[in-house]
Amino acid sequence: MPTLTARKREILKFIVSEHVQTASPVASSTVARSTSLKASPATIRNEMVALEEDGLIHRPHVSSGGVPSDRGYRHFVGSLDPEATLNSAVAAQVDQEFTAVHADVEEWVDSASEILAGLMDTLAFTTLPRTAPAPVKSVELLRLQEMLAVVIVVLQGANIYKQVINLDSSDSDSAIEHARNRLNEVIVGVPANNVAARASRVGGGLERRAFDSAVTALQKHNTGSSMEKRFSGIGKLFQQPELLADPAMSQGAMWLIEDTFATSVFEEASEPGGLASVVIGEENVEESLRNYSVVVSKYGTSSTAEGIIGVMAPTRMEYETAIPAVRHLAGHLDQMTMLFYGGY
Template structure:
């Protein structure tokens, strides 16, 4: 759609129609444009412009109205050629950053907060996937004697997650020996991933080796758990929009939230890109997404950890603000992930 040539005035008329329709959800006519905007031409000329934009496939009109509304092609042209890339106001950015810094230093908390923030900032529904290809790392461990033959393993992961496990021994071990084993393991395996650990554990024997194996199993389990989660927020406010008043349309947007196969395909599509992607009506690739738009971004640390973050809503979406919100939250998550996992390889 970017190759379509429009005059400056027709670009302005298209921008006005989309702006008005996004705000009011009502078809936009030539008379209302002429009254509200000083384009220096008559309503009749604007009417001709609307007809030309409709002929170009950028606008259409409901049977019951003389006004026009954007088509999916019109929205695509707008996003590619006319949209102002709007940053969130500084006070909103400051407030959002403060909320992230107040949250617990855990991926789960950050992603819950991300979806809540995006749903509020965009008036859409937000989703985020837990990071994939994640190499969780050991931060610190402690061995604490509970009873003569019962030891508590306390393991802190780089994500901030705390794992605890009881170890039953055949013979008692004094706390001094437990502390010595803890120190030895911390020196050798702090910062290690599940991939690194088997080699690092080769030099250990006995109880210390047993603890190391438990740490490895914990890392593997934490990676399995973290790859499968989708965080969601704000679906109810999207379903209140006039576009979603009938069953099929409701079903389509719920599918985006609930159908893991579709999310997998979208994830694979977006992971190839480095910036925010706007996907309107499925872009011809996802047939179940008629009348739906997604504004999506990847987040994470290249070559270490990456996830998907974005907003789902009707095509009648404030794209400039939504893109700005998604980009800002993704940038914050990138910063936080770098703190946990370090720079990319």
């Protein structure tokens, strides 16, 4: 990311803010009129050319003004305080709406997505909290054939996960028994989603291969468990100028809504510690989302129950509002998780 002078930073910030509001390219004359910069229109034009050369803005047409690129939005987001709070008046209104929500988990989750969609005037989504996986009850390592063995992980509650591994010619029955005993020492009693964190306690050879296979078996289980989703503001998203101009963009929204495991992409991208993650345009793993930005945060804890809340819009998103709004609502869902599932 290029280092910008104070003047370039102010010009880029203005272009982002103006484009977010107007959905139109921002002319150098508009920048010169509307900012406190003591610079001539010609100087502003030169600075905008430099921003374009740095890949922070682009011009849809040769004679048009500047539009922020994904890289420009990323630079802008990087300049924001990640712990900024929601406007106090807005926060008070949100808090008041949540005081009426007491019935059940689904009502809390539904209200969170509705409030976020209303604040951002676009698509918001939440997932119902998924309870923490059970701890490991036992591990077996059994020879199937001369060069094959199976790792069997049994969780409390009798869920069983298996993974076949290849054996080396040097892997004797006693080596298999030793590896099995070591795995039981290392991961029995550990919640299934935390087993991978025990890697440093495992040795090499068969012991390592068996451990890695156990982790793989449990990860397949985790990724195979879909999270129930809630959406609000679908109509608001489809009325955004970008989608009206390019109906093909709707494919990204439909993927998020219809694909059973779509939100797992954002679950993996979420920052720990209550911070909101921001995924911009080309940073999205899913190709159909490359014209969108997503702001998302986890809520709850991995030891009790957790879910995610997020907002999606074209990259022309009001990041300054979206980031604290998502964090604020995640805080309410944290309270809900503590109320219904305990912990903290």
